[in-house]
Each structure stands twice: as C-alpha cells, then as structure tokens.
Amino acid sequence: MKSSLVRRGGLLAAVVASVVLAGAAPASAAPGDGSAYGVNVDVKLLGADAVKVGPLAAANTAGPTTSTLASATVPGILTAGVITTEAKRDDNSGAVTAKATTADVGVPLLKAALGNVGVKTVEAVCTATQEGVKGSSTLADAKLGSIGAVDANPAPNTQIKVGLAGINIATIILNEQIKNKDGSLTVNAIHVKLLGGVVGSLGSGDVIVSSATCGPAAPPMPLASGAGLWIGLGLLGAIAVPVGTRIYRRRATQA
Template identity: 90%
Template sequence: MKKSSLVRRGGLLAAVVASFVLAGAAPASAAPGDGSAYGVKVDVKLLGQQAVKAGPLAAASTAGPTTSTLASAAVPGVLTAGVIATEAKRDDNSGAVTAKATTANVGLPLLKAALGDVGIKTVEAVCTATQAGVKGSSTLADAKLGSVGTVDANPAANTQVKVAIAGINIATVILNEQIKNQDGSLTVNAIHVKLLGGVVGSLGSGDVIVSSATCGPAAPPMPLASGAGLWIGLGLLGAVAVPVGTRIYRRRSAQA
C-alpha cells in the first residue's frame, strides 16, 4: 500500500514539475519581432503641380518577401536612383531582427535650384534588434550635396542640413534619421528630405526618403516548449524525477 501511494505521489510530482516547466517557457508576447525595409518613398506636393506619390519601392519584410530588388527608380523632377536592394530577416532561435536597405547612384533634382547637383554613390540604412536592444546606422558613400559639399560617410544620428534660397530655409535634409517608435522599434532613414511648405520661395511640401529600415523590438527567444527547447525542458524534468525514482528503489531494497 505504501509502495503504491509513493509511486502515485511520484507521478503527481513529475506532472506538476512538467506543467511548471512548460508554463514558464511561454513567451511574454505571442507576437514575434518585426522588421522591414524599402529603398525609396516619395510624397510631395510641388508648387503649381499635382501631388506626387511613389513607393515604398523594393519593400521587404520579415513577414515576406524577406528580400527585394529593383533595377532603377525615377520620379521626374524629384529623384533618380540605380539598383535598390533590401532585406528584413528574423532569427527564430534568438529572436534577433535585422533589416537593411541599399540604394545606388542617388540624385535629387528636387534640390538642384537650391544646392546644385546632388549625388550619392550608395545610400544604406541598417538596423538590428537583439535582446540587448535596438540600434541602427547609415552609410553615405561618396556623397556630394551640391554647394554644401561632401558629407561624412557615417553621419551622426539626426544630422540636419538646412536648404535655403536667398537666405530663406525651404527644406531640411536629415541624414541618418533615427526615430524611436512607441512600440519600441527603431526606424532608420538614411536620407529624409522635408520640404517646408508655406514659406516664401518654397518648392512645395512633403517628404522624400531614401533607404529606410525598421527593426524590433526583438522577439522573445525560442520558447522552451517547442523544438530544441522541449528537449531542454524534458532534461530538467528528468533531473527532478530521478530522486523520486531513487527513493522508491531504496525503500524496496530496505523492505526486501
């Protein structure tokens, strides 16, 4: 009778341990980390012209497609670009998210009247999200902003270049723009041109973004109750159950 009772108790203990192990493995949120990227987005209203909207071009997302390419892009009077390549991927084991957008041979005829010829060989935005946090950066290879001259290849976050005609600011160019979103994600826009409508000499209003990447926050690591995590949980369960079995064996031996 004692043996049967002890065995039942041992089985109950093992079941309780299993429930706690698997319950503790459940992630805090069922939603995985997200990431996205695109090469070009235009939304402007130039003086005397209809609104111009384009993009996001060559969009990629962790939800798919995870990569995208475009041979070239052109918005007359606003922007020209060569090859665009983007990617957004998630590591389901670690929960890490990475996103990147690269746009080649960028021109901004939109700013020609104020700055002269604007050309950048490569415009790249990158972001990564891990359990340690979210970070991002931008790279502008061989960037020349007309009368402003050559700019840093790796500008500090949210570097601003004022664009003026006859001493009146008509636009702002933000390099390596980094926006912390309310959901904990980070958006990196390598170049963001903001037209300041409503001022004397204005070109118009709206935004032009070149190479954008958004990441995170990172998803929880792989749940214990799935895949390799389940084997870890079963190993812990076995480690706890061994003393119960040992105790039963010893009592039997003592009564033999």
C-alpha cells in the same frame, strides 16, 4: 492502496510537470520585426498634384526577406539606380538585421536651390540583439550641390537647411534615427523634408532614400531553462522517489 499511490504520484508529477512547462511561455508573443525599403516619396508641390510613390523594393522579416529593383524615377523629384534590401531574423538568437542600399541617387527636386545633388551609394543599416538596437548610414561620394561634399558616415540626425532666395524651403536629414514607441529603431539614410506654408516654398512632404527598421529583438524561449528548470526537476524527483519507495516496500511486505 498500490494503485491509489501510483495515481497520486502520477497526479502530483503531472502538476509539477505543468509548472516546468509553464516556463516555456516566451516573454513576448510577438517575434522580433525588421523591415527595409529603398525609396518613399510623399510630396505635394505647389501647383501640382500630390505624388506618392513607394515604399519601393520593400523587404520584411515576415517575407519577402529580400527585394531588388533595377531603377526608380519620380519625374522632377528623384532618380535612383539599383535598389537592394533585406530584412532577416535569426530564430536561434532572435537577432534582427535590416539593410537598404540605393545606388546612383539624384534629387532634381532641390536643383533650383542647390544645383546638382547626387550620391553614388546610399545605405541604411540597423541591427537588434538582446544588448539593444543600433543603426548607421553610409553615403558614398555624396555631393549636395552648392553645399558640397558631406561625410560618408554622418552623425545621427545631421540636419542641413536648404534655402532659396533667403527663405528656408527644406531640411535634409542625414542618418536620421528615430526611436519608436515599441522599442524599435528606424534609420533613414537621407530624408528630405519640404517646408510648406512659407512664401517661396516648393511645397510640402517627404522624400526618403534607404530606410531600415529593426527590433526590438525577441528570441524564442526554451522549454525551460536556468533555475526554473532545476527547481522543477528537483520537485519531480522529490515526489517520484518517496512514492516509488513506498510501492517497493509494500511489494516486499506482500512477498
């Protein structure tokens, strides 16, 4: 009888323990993701071959988490100085941070329409926490040719139309923020979108400078926590105490 009670108590305790351990399963199997890059060019200019360059200096939470490139030149389209990127995840909180910084940016692609276009520093940043995902862009000493200077911290999705001979040939999007279907946020500090299919257009495609993508945050779950932990421990205690008492009483009777 004694061994039977011990086995029954052990079996029930194991069942309850498995319930407590089941609480360790995270809400999502995938951890928080983050990525960043400095430059990505994908354009097809009229009378020229398609040009695809990048993403340059790419970083990812899966590694490499940081990246640096001394300079980048895409003839006739874009020039850039030092590019630095990072994408990191805090395993304790699940928070994700991604940042891309590109220095000394020039856009000769738009010279015919705007004149000299240059930005001293172009930075995109995003962060994801349990409170949500947010992002921002900073453009230091940005001068867009005939358009003039622009705010260092433009509002999300600021659009500037670029015309040539009275025809809209491109759109410049500053601090572009895209909410993706998976809950993540992509921040493109500068996005030049060529508008093809119109008379007088330069071609079609996209030029992106400094991009960061974050989230959603997904922290690791503890073995068990909150009410689930205390309920599980309470059930273990409720089983262990009566079984132990019955075994003790039987021993006392036999003595």
